Amino acid sequence: MSRHRAIRNLDYEEVLDEYEVDLQEEEENRLLMEQGVVDVRSALDTEASKVTKEQIEEALWHYYFDVDKSVTYLTNKFINRPAPKAPKPATQKPTGKYLTPATATISCEFEDSSDWAENNRHGLGGRCSSQTGSRQDDVGFWVSGSCPSYPLPQASLPALFHDMPWGNIPKDRESVLIPPVVPRSRCGLLGGTGAAPKMTKLQALAAARKKKAQEKSSEQEVEQTRAQMTGLSVNSSSTEKENMPLSGAFSKRLKTSSSTAQGRVPIIPTEPRSESEQQSANPITKEPEVVEEPAQARPVKKAQPSAFAQTLFSSHTPTITIRQDVVTLGLAPSVLEAFSKPSPDDIVLAAQAKAGKKPPAGQSKKSKSSNTDSLSSSVSELKIDDTPLPKSRNINVLSEFEKSTKKKSASFVVVGHVDAGKSTMMGRLLLDLGVVDQRTVEKLRKEAHTIGKSSFALAWVLDQGSEERTRGVTIDIATNRFETETTAFTILDAPGHRDFIPNMIAGASQADFAVLVIDASTGAFESGLKGQTKEHSLLLRSMGVARIIVAVNKLDMVNWSQERFDEIKNQVSGFLSATGFQKMNIAFVPVSGLHGDNMVKRSENPAVGWYTGPTLIEELERSEPSARATKKPLRVNISEVFRTQQSQATVSGRVDAGSLQMGDAVLVQPATEKAFIKSILVDEAPADWAVAGQSVVLHLSHIDPMHVKSGDIICDPNKPIPKDKTFTLKALAFDFLMPMQVDVHRGRLHSAGKIIAMPALLDKTTGGVKKKNPRLVKPGEVARVRVELDDQVPLEAGQRVVLRSGGETIAAGLLE
Amino acid sequence: MADRRRINGPPGATMAPVFEDDAGQPEIKNGKGRDRAPNIIRKTFLKTGVTPSASGSAYLEFEGSSKSGVSGLKLSCTVHGPRSLPRSSPFSPHIVLSAHVKYAPFATKQRRGYLRDPSERDLGTHLETALRGAIIADRWPKSGVDIIISIIEGDQDRETSKSQGDETWDMMNVLSGCITVASAALADAGIDCVDTVAGGVAALVQDAGEDSTPRIVVDPIPSDHEKVLGACCVAYLPTRDEVTNLWFKGDLPAADAGLYTQLVENGIQASRTANRVLVECLGEATS
Structure with missing residues (x-):
């Protein structure tokens, strides 16, 4: 029957009647209870006072208004208690x-x-x-x-x-405290550690139960x-x-x-079976003993542990039992005796073990006694770990260098006034020497023609930057190299524009000698002499470049006029002598950079017949390489940092002093970070070593590239270059010097600073103090100047620096 | 299935040289025969708590025969647990029992491999069945217990060249020992059991001789007798009067049903005796 039908058939009247019945029952119960209480009271008679009404009611309720039972209960419970x-x-x-x-x-x-x-x-x-x-x-x-x-x-x-x-x-x-039963000691053997194994929760529970059970067992x-x-x-x-x-x-x-x-x-049988029963049930077993035995004494068959078990469980009492069966093998007692002692091998091994232990013991004793002494000595011996990488071949670089029959190498910087034709001249030089092929030059010429600068084609051999080409000026130093029969040359093509003097300084600092290019065309020479020709030559001299070749360029423009050449020669040589160059170190060559006259080949032009001196390349070859400071501690001037596949920190630069080889540990200043030389490129060819004077590319390892910047110095970790914020220099003033803001240039490095003091004015020739604490230093005077920099810079005595201010060189000097 | 990871011993049996006595007893095989009463088991040594790292452990030894060359039985049992089951395993409302029985490579005449062979697996299954009836498994839900038995010496006569034809007889003795020692180790581990279960072996043997009739002996040593006709191994709980495992083997005359009963009965007798040793040993351990 479905639910809804049940509900439909529900008789509400009936249900409500039931409630009424309940109410009626309650009423009846109440009456019964009252009657019962009265009855009980009367039944209890005198004792009635000992019980309360509630107690009576409760009893009645429990016994369902049975008066007799309630009375008995109450009497037992409360009255006859x-x-x-x-x-x-x-x-x-x-x-x-x-x-x-x-x-x-x-x-x-x-x-x-x-x-x-x-x-x-x-x-x-x-x-x-x-x-x-x-x-x-x-x-x-x-x-x-x-x-x-x-x-x-x-x-x-x-x-x-x-x-x-x-x-x-x-x-x-006092309460009696019974110590817990000591857990029975397990015989520790058969591996395992002495420590109790780590128990799981369940194991702990089991163990706890076990222990509890043990404790409970009373005596x-x-x-x-x-x-x-x-x-x-x-x-x-x-x-x-x-x-x-x-x-x-x-x-x-x-x-x-x-x-x-x-x-x-x-x-399944039970034990207490009678003999007869068993006998009858077992027809096969005839012997009466079989059945008798169980009825008789049946002791527990507890055996003594075997020799094996004894050795297992009682390690402390080793009982040596001579096996009879072994002895009966017929071995002579002498043989047995021989094996009772340790064998000769054992004796030797024991002695070796003893001997092996001794030296360390003695050492420790010694170290203990001279503990304090060794401490101080070890502190003094502390140094930066300069152990080379295992890759190092430990070459004696200097002897290798002396043995090497390499061509002499020289680097020269090409300087001069802007548009004097420096780059073009170098381009022509490279073209004539075959370093650059004709096709490349033709290509460049075509490109130059399209933008209407066909005369710049040769300059573009060196000026490769897009900005350099569009502007038609050299901006950064272009490096190139060529070889003659005797010498390997490195060209440093410096920018002539006044805005890029710092780059020129960087180039000049790497050069052994210089080529000063002078525009011989009318007006250009004069403006040059006032401009960068003068400044460059001053900088060259203050950078320590001693030898200078003056290439009088563009003489074809003035029809190879000897007079013009002599005029320029006189003026420039006078000026250079005044700057400090010696006469013997100055050479003049009339050239035409664009056409290549007197560059590599002697000019075939009859108009140049008057010149019989050496060509430019001959003049370059005549240059003696400057003395190399190979014995001094290593200094590498970083001019460029870039990434290559070999190393994230690849640096190019010139080895100023010392020598280095593959695998050497070096220190990069001012970051003071150690690095290792992974490999060396000298003249774009891999080499095992390099010495002072060479331009190298170093692949550094074990160093973060962020610690290496251009202008930093790589040095020997044992004799690092000091870095400092303040330094004193003997400066030649080109302009008025006073306490002022200056830029300090040294190679690629340039750092902002200020002149904080000028302690003395010096005599140019003798070097003696002319005047103390001058308020002003005039151009051409030499003074001792103290400069403070904004940050620490690696500098050491003997280095040449240039002070510039407001885009002009104001002084150059030697660090003291 | 060769075990290639280890350097195994030679597959064949190798025997140390045996030198004859001067007296020269040609009949080593006959020896003395069984020197015990038919219903007396061999003397037993049992000790619990031998392996410190295990939760419970026991060592059992049946002494060898009086004959030289029969080494007896040496068993070492360790119980690990109860420990929680790995997460991967399904829920188990009662304890998960796993029994491993392994012969040492040198335990028997025939050298054993390092991996368990079918006979060892068989022993393990029998043992597990025997113990499952004794352990109150409901008390340890979600947990497992590992029972590991190493048979150090396998109760074999190393000198008889004659093989009894069937290794089962040896295995029965080993199983009875395994049951007893595992029971002791379980008690040592504190795992709740309804009773201590012990193993017993009875066999119908035929002795050498012309007119000997078959008889029933407990704890038989096969080499003591001419032939073993049938045997049974019983795992028995004495206080409950229950058999938890019964292994019967042999060819008995089918007509004689009483013979089976007799064999089992004698097996139970042997088990009772073994149980008494077990109870005594545990009493020693706890006191």
């Missing part, structure tokens, strides 16, 4: 306090339960200990039951400690077990006891169960 049962501990109390009925009942329960536990224990007494162990777990209050001598806590704590003095607790009030029980064991081992006539290790009720129960089992499963 026995004296309150005072438990033993309560009577022990000296104060004799009465306990509330509630606690009394609780203690009763305790006693009951402990009794029960006691019984239970006796009943279980026959069981083997392990079984009782598991059984005990179920009996939760075993402990309290088994130690009845302890008073149970009945009253509240304040009551318990009511008369307890602080300290001086009487002996009888009495142990005795019982022991008695049982002795009963087993000693000949005991009682088969019952022997075969059924249990006694008491439990064993009885078992017996019945076993009998039922026998009935159910006939093949």
Whole structure:
């Protein structure tokens, strides 16, 4: 029947009637209760005052208004009530306090339960200990039951400690603390650490149970077990006891169960079978002994551990047993004796082990005694680890260098006024020497023609930047190299424009000598002499360039006029001498950079017949390379830093001093970061080593590229270049010097600073002090100047620096 | 299935040289025969708590025969657990029991491999069945226990060239020892059991001689007898009077049903005796 039908058929009247019936019943109950109370009161008669109405009502309710039963209950419960049962501990109390009925009942329960536990224990007494162990777990209050001598806590704590003095607790009030049973020692053997293995939660639980079971087994029980064991081992006539290790009720129960089992499963026999039965059931077995034996004594077959087990379990008593069967093999006693002693090998090994241990012991003793001495000495010996990489071949670079039959190498910087034709001249030089082929030049010429600067084609061989080409001026130094029969040259094509003087300084600092290009065309020479021709030559001299070749360019424009050439020669040589160049170090060559006259080939133009001197290339070859400071500590001036596949920090620069080889440890200043030289390129060819004077490309390893900048110095880690913020220099002033902001240039490095002091004005020739603390230094004067920089810069005495201010060179000098 | 990872010994049996006595007893094989009463098991040494790193462990030894060359049985059992099952395994409401039995390579006359062979697996299965009836498995849900038995010496007569034809007889003795030692180790580990289970072996043997009749002996040593007709290994709980594992093997006359009962009965007798040793050993350990 569906639910909605059930609801539809629901008789509301009936349901409501039921409620009415309930109400009626309640009314009836009330009446019955009133009547009952009256009846009970009357039945109790005089005792009625001892019970309250509520008690009567309750009793009636429970007995369903049965007056007689209620009366009996009330009489027993409240009227003929026995004296309150005072438990033993309560009577022990000296104060004799009465306990509330509630606690009394609780203690009763305790006693009951402990009794029960006691019984239970006796009943279980026959069981083997392990079984009782598991059984005990179920009996939760075993402990309290088994130690009845302890008073149970009945009253509240304040009551318990009511008369307890602080300290001086009487002996009888002290509680007895029983130390836990010491966990049986397991024989430690068979590997494993001494420490207990880490237990899982479950294992811990199992262990806790195990321990609990052990603790619970009271002495009495142990005795019982022991008695049982002795009963087993000693000949005991009682088969019952022997075969059924249990006694008491439990064993009885078992017996019945076993009998039922026998009935159910006939093949499983029970122990107490009579002989005759067994005999009859076993037709094969004829011998009576077989059956007699079990009835007789059946001792526990406990064997002594074998030799193997003995060695396993009792390592402390090694009992040497001579195996008889070995001896009977017929070995002579002498043979046995021979093997009783350690073998010669053993003796030798022992001696070796002893000898091996000795030296370290002696060493430690020694180090202890001279501990303080060695400490100070070791501190003084501290140095930066400069062990080269294993890649290093440990070449003696200097001897290699002397042995090498290499061409002499020289680098020269090409300087001059802007548009003097420096780049074009170098382009022509390279073209004529075959370093650059004709096709390249033709291509460049075509390109130059398209933008209407066909005369710049040769200059573009060196000026490769797009900006340089569009502007038609050299901006940065262009490096190129060529070789003649005797010398390997490095060209440093410097910019002539005044805005790029710092780049020119960088180029000049790398050069052995210089080529000064002078535009011979009318007006150009004059403007040049006032302009960068003058400034460049001053800078060259102050940078330490001693030799200078003056290429008088564009003489074809003036029809190779000898007069023009001589005029220029006179003016320039006079000026250069004044600057400080020696006459013998100045050479003049009339050339035409665009056409190549007197460059590599002597001019075929009859108009130049008057010139019989060397061509430019001959003049270049005549230059003696400057002395190389190969014996000095390593200094490499970094001019460029870039990334290559070999190294993230690849640097190019010139070795100013010292020598280096592959695998060397070096120090990069001012970052003070150690690096290793992975490989070296000298003249774009891999080399194992490099010496002062060479332009090199170094691939550095073990260094972050951020620590290497152009203008930094790579130096020997043992003799690093000092870095400082302030320095003193002997400066030749080109302009008025006073305490002012200056830019300090040294090679690629340029750093902002200021002149903080000018301690002395010096005599140009003698070097003596002319005047102390001049307020102003005039152009052409030499003064000692103290400069402070904004940040630390690697500088050392003997280096040449240039001071510039406002885009003009104001002084050049030598660091002191 | 060769074990290529280790350097194995020679596959064949190798025997140390045996030198004859001066007296020269030609009949080594006959020896003395069985020197115990038919219903007496060999003397047993049992000790628990031998492996410190295991939760429970036991070592069992059956002493060898009086004949030289029969070495007896030496077993070492370790119980690891109860420990929580790995997360990957499904939920188990009761303890997961795994029994591993392994012969040491040198334990038997025929050298054993390092990997378990079918007979060892078989022993493991029997052992597991025997113990499962004893352990109260519900008390340890979601946990597992590993029982590992190493057979150090496999109860074989190394000197008889004659093989008994079937290794099962040896295996039965080994199994009974395994059951007893595992039970001891379980008790040592504190894993709840309804009772201590012990193993016992009974066999119907035929002795050498013209007119000897077959008889039932407990704890047989196959080499003591001319022939073993049948044997059974029983795992028995004495207080419950229950058999948890029964292994019966042999060809008995089918007509005689009572013979089977007799064999099992004798196996139970042997098991009871072994159990007494077990109980005593555990009592020693706890006291």
